[in-house]
Amino acid sequence: MKFRVAAVEAPLTVRFEPSGMEYELSPGEHVDVEWPPVAPGEIAGDIEYGPGTVTIVERGRGFSRAWNAAGVEVTT
Numbered sequence: 292m293k294f295r296v297a298a299v300e301a302p303l304t305v306r307f308e309p310s311g312m313e314y315e316l317s318p319g320e321h322v323d324v325e326w327p328p329v330a331p332g333e334i335a336g337d338i339e340y341g342p343g344t345v346t347i348v349e350r351g352r353g354f355s356r357a358w359n360a361a362g363v364e365v366t367t
Contacts (some may be wrong), residue, residue, distance in 0.1 A: 292328075292335055296345050297321035307355050307366060314357065314365050316329040322357045322365060 292342040296305050298316035305314045305322055315320060324347055326335040336355070349355050357366045 293323060293325045295321050295323050296347070302343065304344045305357070306344060307357070308346055308348045310354065312366060320360060322359055324355055324357045326355055347356075 294314070296303070298318050298320055300318055300330075302318065303316045305316060306312070307314075316322065326349060329335045329352040334350055336350050337346075339348060347355050347357075355366060356364060358364050
């Protein structure tokens, strides 16, 4: 599953769990996130929102990957 997280009007911290990696987005920037495949009926992960922060939590095996707007992977 792929999805986009964008900072629209204010800076946004994107946190990846369980790794703890953080990526700061300035207004107008985004990251494209991909969760590893899961079995039918399973949930791949959770998206948690708090003021100024979005946390991407993976549930299954594997790990989340993310790329900035230039296509450079930021989760390595």
